[in-house]
Amino acid sequence: MFWEEKIETASREKLKSLQEERLAETIERAAKSPYYGKLFAGQRLKMRGLEDIRRFPLTSKDDLRASYPSGMVASPFGDIVRMHASSGTTGKSTLVFHTIGDIEKWTGLVARGLYAVGVRKSDVFQNMMSYGLFTGGLGLHYGAEKIGALVIPIGAGNTQKQIDFLTDLKTTVIHITPSYLLHMGCLLEEKGLSPSESFDIKIAVMGAEPHSEATRRKLEEIFKIKVYNCYGLSEMNGPGVAFECERQSGLHLWEDHYLAEIIDPVTGEALPDGEEGELVLTTLQREGMPVVRYRTRDITKFFKGKCACGRTHRRIARIKGRSDDMFIVKGVNIFPSQIETVLMETPGVDKNYLIELDRKEGLDILSVKIEIERNYFTGDLKQLRNLQEDLREKLRHVILVTPFVELVEPGSLPASTGKAKRVVDKRRL
Amino acid sequence: MGKQLSIFVENKPGKVNKITGILEKAKINMKAMTIADSGSFGIIKLITDDNAKAFDILRKKNFLVSLQNVVVVEMADKVGAFHKVARILEDGGINIEDAYGFIMEEGKKAALILKVMDSDINRAEGILKENGYKSIENFNV
Secondary structure, rough: OOOOOOHHHHOOOHHHHHHHHHHHHHHHHHHHOOHHHHOOOOOOOOOHHHHHHHHHEOOOOHHHHHHOOOOOOOOOHHHHEEEEEOOOOOOEEEEEEHHHHHHHHHHHHHHHHHOOOOOOOOOOOEOOOOOOOHHHHHHHHHHHHHHOOOEEOOOOOOOOHHHHHHOOOOOOOEOOHHHHHHHHHHHHHOOOOOOHHHHHOOOOOOOOOOOHHHHHHHHHHHHHOEEEEEEEHHOEEEEEEEEEEEOOOOOEEOOOEEEEEOOOOOOOOOOOOOOEEEEEEOOOOOOOOOOOEEEEEEEOOEOOOOOOOOOOOEOOOOOEEEEEOEEEEEEEEEEEHHHHHHHHHHOOOEEEEEEEOOOOOOOOEEEEEEOOOHOOOOHHHHHHHHHHHHHHHHHHHHHHOOOEEEEEEEOOOOOOOOOOOOEOOOOOO | OOOEEEEEOOOOOOHHHHHHHOOOOOOOOOEEEEEEEEOEEEEEEEEEEEEHHHHHHHHHOOOOEEEEEEEEEEEOOOOOHHHHHHHHHHOOOOOOEEEEEEEEEOOOOEEEHHHHOOOHHHHHHHHHOOOOEOOOOOOOO
C-alpha cells in the first residue's frame, strides 16, 4: 500500500541521518544563490546536526519578494524548466523556480500522497483546480499521471462541463476546493439529483483552502465518498508537502524532502515538540531554488506517536489558522494590505475600510466597504458610480478576484486608530 | 442662483426619517425632496428654507453632504408651464441634467428646480430672465 515503501516507512534514525546529510547539501547549495550568498556571508556553512539550522535566519515572504525575480535561484538559469508564482503581500508576486529534477521530485511526492489515499492506475482523476501559475492544478496533475491514472485537466469552474465529465467518464477521484465541492452538492440537490448516487467518485482530494474536520465529514456524507486533506504552498513546491493517509489522522509531512520546525510566531523561538505554533520549512532536496527556514505563517502542531498506517514521517494537524492576516477567497491568497494599497491610492476614498467575506451558494464573496472623502463628494451620483466601478476593476487586477465595492455612510466603519479589525469572515467552513 | 443639498445615504430603512427628524428639530422647513437611487446607496436632493443652516447641521451630524448650485425658477402652476421652460433652455443649448419641482400656491405658482452644468447656470438664468421668468435665490423670505 506504499508508493515508495522504503522511504515512507524508514526508521526515525534513518530519516534523521538523511535529513542531516541533505540539510548540509541544501545550505551549501543555497549559498550559491545571490540572496543566501549575501545572507550567509561570514557564517560557517558546515552543519553540525539538525539543530544547527537555528543559527540561520528565517526567510519570509517579504524576503522572497525582495529577491524578485530570481535572487534565490541557486542553479544555472539554463537548468530551470518551470516557474510558479503566488501573490505577494503588496505589489510583486513571489516566484519559485524548478529544475527538471525538482519537478520530478515534486511529482513523486504528490504520487506518494495520492497513492496513500488509494489512488491507482485504473482511476479517472478529474483535476478541478486552477492550472497556470497557481501550483494546485499542475502539481496534482503530474502526480496523478505518474501513478498512471487517466487525468482530466479540466481546471476550476464550468460546473455543467464538470458534471458531464464526472458522469460520462465515470470519474473516480477528484481534486477540488472544499467550497466548490459544497457548491456542487447544493447544485445537484437543487436539480433534484442525489450527489451520492449521481457519480462514481470514490475519493476527493481537497486543498488550497483551510477547512474544518466538520466540513470534511459533511462532504463525505453528502457524496458518500472519502475526503482527504492535502497541504502545500508554492514556496515549498505546492501541494504534496504533507498528505493524509487512509487513517485520516493528521497529514504526513514528507521529512525526506522537508525539515520542519514549529516556532512561536511572535518571538521566532523554536517550540518543543507537540506544541502549537507556526510551521517553518526548509527544502532538503530542491536544486533550483532551495529555501531555508521559510515562515509558512500556517499554524499547526506535530502529532505525537506513530500512525497506524506504518509511515514513519511525522504528522501535522489540519492548519488551524494563520499567524499573519492573509485570507483565502476562491482558492486565491489575498492580503488586506493589497486591498488597502489600492484604496489609499484612489482619490475620494476615505481612510476607513472593511473587508467582508461571505459565502453564497457555496461560492466565496468578497466585499470591500469604503467611506467617501468629504471634500470629494459633490452630490453627483454618476461620480460615485464611476468610483465604484473604477475600484472594482483596480482591485480585480491586483487580487485576481472580483470584489463587490460598497459605499457606506461616514462613521459606519471601524475607525482607523489603533488596531481596527479590517477583515470580517462570515464564512463557515 | 439657488442651492440644493445633496446627501449620501445607504439604501436602508430609517435613513430618510433620520434626516427629516434632524431638520424638524432645527426648525428648518423642507420645500422639496427627491431621491436618486443606485442600488445599495442613493443621494437625497433637498431644498429647504435655509439651505446653509441645513448643510451645517447635517455636516455636524456626520452626513456626507454637499451644496450644489441649481436654477430655481418660478412658473405658473398650469398645463404646459414646464414645457415652455424646457423649450427655452433647449433653444439656448442648455442641457437639463436633473429636474424636480413643487407647488408654491395651488393653481397659481410653482417652483421648478433645474440642475444644469455649473458653467451653464448664469446663462440659463439669463435666458430665463429675458423670457420673463423669475429665479428664486432662497425661500427664507
